[in-house]
Amino acid sequence: xxxxxxxxxxxxxxPVVEKRVRNRAxxxxxxxxxxxRLLAEEGFQxxxxxxxxxxxxxDKQLIYRxxxxxxxxxxxxGTDLGSWVxxxxxxxxxxxxxxxxxxxxxxxxxxxxxxxxxDPLMRRIVAWEVSENSEQVRRLSxxxxxxxxxxxxxxxxxxxxxxxxxxxxxxxxxxxxxxxIVLASAVSDQCSGLALKNGRDWEKAATALxxxxxxxxx
Amino acid sequence: xxxxxxxxxxxxxxPVVEKRVRNRAxxxxxxxxxxxRLLAEEGFQxxxxxxxxxxxxxDKQLIYRxxxxxxxxxxxxGTDLGSWVxxxxxxxxxxxxxxxxxxxxxxxxxxxxxxxxxDPLMRRIVAWEVSENSEQVRRLSxxxxxxxxxxxxxxxxxxxxxxxxxxxxxxxxxxxxxxxIVLASAVSDQCSGLALKNGRDWEKAATALxxxxxxxxx
DNA sequence: CCAATCTGTCACCGATCGGTGATTAGCAAG
DNA sequence: CTTGCTAATCACCGATCGGTGACAGATTGG
Numbered sequence: 001x002x003x004x005x006x007x008x009x010x011x012x013x014x015p016v017v018e019k020r021v022r023n024r025a026x027x028x029x030x031x032x033x034x035x036x037r038l039l040a041e042e043g044f045q046x047x048x049x050x051x052x053x054x055x056x057x058x059d060k061q062l063i064y065r066x067x068x069x070x071x072x073x074x075x076x077x078g079t080d081l082g083s084w085v086x087x088x089x090x091x092x093x094x095x096x097x098x099x100x101x102x103x104x105x106x107x108x109x110x111x112x113x114x115x116x117x118x119d120p121l122m123r124r125i126v127a128w129e130v131s132e133n134s135e136q137v138r139r140l141s142x143x144x145x146x147x148x149x150x151x152x153x154x155x156x157x158x159x160x161x162x163x164x165x166x167x168x169x170x171x172x173x174x175x176x177x178x179x180x181i182v183l184a185s186a187v188s189d190q191c192s193g194l195a196l197k198n199g200r201d202w203e204k205a206a207t208a209l210x211x212x213x214x215x216x217x218x
Numbered sequence: 219x220x221x222x223x224x225x226x227x228x229x230x231x232x233p234v235v236e237k238r239v240r241n242r243a244x245x246x247x248x249x250x251x252x253x254x255r256l257l258a259e260e261g262f263q264x265x266x267x268x269x270x271x272x273x274x275x276x277d278k279q280l281i282y283r284x285x286x287x288x289x290x291x292x293x294x295x296g297t298d299l300g301s302w303v304x305x306x307x308x309x310x311x312x313x314x315x316x317x318x319x320x321x322x323x324x325x326x327x328x329x330x331x332x333x334x335x336x337d338p339l340m341r342r343i344v345a346w347e348v349s350e351n352s353e354q355v356r357r358l359s360x361x362x363x364x365x366x367x368x369x370x371x372x373x374x375x376x377x378x379x380x381x382x383x384x385x386x387x388x389x390x391x392x393x394x395x396x397x398x399i400v401l402a403s404a405v406s407d408q409c410s411g412l413a414l415k416n417g418r419d420w421e422k423a424a425t426a427l428x429x430x431x432x433x434x435x436x
Numbered sequence: 437c438c439a440a441t442c443t444g445t446c447a448c449c450g451a452t453c454g455g456t457g458a459t460t461a462g463c464a465a466g
Numbered sequence: 467c468t469t470g471c472t473a474a475t476c477a478c479c480g481a482t483c484g485g486t487g488a489c490a491g492a493t494t495g496g
Contacts, residue, residue: 022442022443022444022491022492022493023443024442024443027443027444043349043350044349045263045349045350048482048483048484049483049484049485050482050483050484058444058445059444059445059446060484060485061444061445061446061485061486061487062443062444062445064485064486065443065444069484069485070484127345127348127349128349129402129405129406130345130348130398130401130402130404130405131261131262131263131345131346131349131405132261132263132405133405133406137405138406141406145410145411148410149411165429166422166425166426166429168411168412169412169422169423169425169426170426170429170430171410172399172409172410172411172412172423172426173395173399173423173426173427173430174395174430175410176394176395176398176399176402176409176410177391177392177394177395177398179398180348180394180395180397180398180401181390181391181394183348183398184347184348184394186348187347187348187349187350187351187355188347188351188356188359191390191394192363192366192389192390192393192394193363193367193386193390194386194387194390204384204387205387205390205391207384207387208384208387208388208390208391209391211383211384211388211434212388212391212392212430212433212434214433215430215432215433215434216429216430216433239462240461240462240463240472240473240474241473242472242473245473245474266452266453266454267453267454267455268452268453268454276474276475277474277475277476278454278455279455279456279474279475279476280473280474280475282455282456283473283474287454287455288454
């Protein structure tokens with residue numbers, strides 16, 4: 001990538017062109033990977049057929065042929081997404097004994113917070129969900145929330161929320177807070193005046209979150 | 219240049235063209251209004267020079283002349299935004315006596331929730347904030363958070379948060395939850411499995427929110 | 437061997453984008 | 467009326483977008 005004479009145009013053709021092998025499965029995977037990578041790194045703003053084709057190093061025609069266009073490609077991403085929770089979030093209690101519903105929710109909150117912070121693709125998708133209402137996004141959103149709900153159900157086991165508390169609504173609030181705070185931190189390192197840069201900042205955020213959980217569930 | 223026999227052109231002009239008056243101030247206002255309207259109704263996705271010019275019914279050149287381009291126009295929106303809080307959110311206690319910090323935060327939460335639900339422009343801007351990191355958005359974000367912080371400070375009066383609680387972090391969580399839940403409801407009528415459609419749904423959400431506030435601040 | 441099929445590439449379309457120079461049209465002072 | 471200023475429009479540019487039809491090269495079955 002560093003020719004001695006930095007002329008504007010390269011006069012000779014690239015000698016070794018990395019001859020593209022004829023392999024449909026590999027190409028499909030390359031397209032899917034490029035799409036996920038692009039979405040994670042660049043966001044949904046400039047996410048389009050041309051960009052994905054460029055990223056995958058192939059012609060956009062193949063995206064139409066193999067995935068039926070962007071819609072099909074996004075749907076394929078959504079299918080992959082189903083395994084996100086099981087991949088990125090531990091499915092056990094981490095050796096802890098979750099005796100109360102409060103224990104459970106505190107742990108779920110921390111796991112979800114860390115997992116979301118660590119996954120740029122998922123962050124972009126969440127941001128997409130609250131920014132657009134297309135069919136594409138609805139599919140993604142559905143796949144994500146279904147996987148998430150399944151995970152919570154699995155972790156919950158036989159623990160029941162305390163009487164007199166609308167656990168569904170409260171939990172929605174808690175997860176909403178986590179999602180928004182992680183999204184905000186990813187673009188501006190802060191949220192509502194709260195710095196979210198280094199580990200200590202996140203310690204404070206996590207503490208506040210646990211405080212909230214414990215305040216409701218004891 | 220302008221032959222009388224313009225065969226391809228439309229033969230009859232639009233009968234009443236609403237003859238445009240030469241009035242710079244009015245045009246500037248029309249542009250600003252169109253920009254705010256477009257952003258509120260269509261979102262930031264298709265927000266651009268051409269769209270605003272179309273919406274304002276003038277040539278895009280005028281946007282460059284009067285606002286120095288989209289950036290300046292967005293900045294003008296941000297300036298307007300400063301008065302959002304004072305316009306849309308009551309600045310008094312609504313006749314209540316806020317005796318404790320918990321009273322205060324409960325009331326602030328409700329006010330902010332209702333105000334955000336009622337303001338599509340502000341919702342779009344919040345969604346924009348968590349989706350993009352351009353200079354434009356940073357300006358908007360700053361103006362918004364500054365106005366919000368000022369409002370909170372004004373309402374707070376001399377009430378101090380209880381010792382042992384990181385009020386800044388906890389409040390950031392609460393406001394994050396409100397923002398995310400309102401954004402989600404605006405595009406999909408739900409959030410994390412919690413329906414957010416009719417008034418009863420919102421009652422439940424508000425109750426959960428108050429529960430959280432009271433759980434932390436008593 | 438030929439022919440059909442599959443993978444991949446290329447060229448091109450119309451539409452829209454952001455942006456800019458040149459031009460027209462209304463108004464007021466001289 | 468003429469002159470000058472300015473609001474407003476028009477015409478055009480290159481770039482990029484999503485989308486499609488035609489074509490080239492490899493693979494495979496007969």
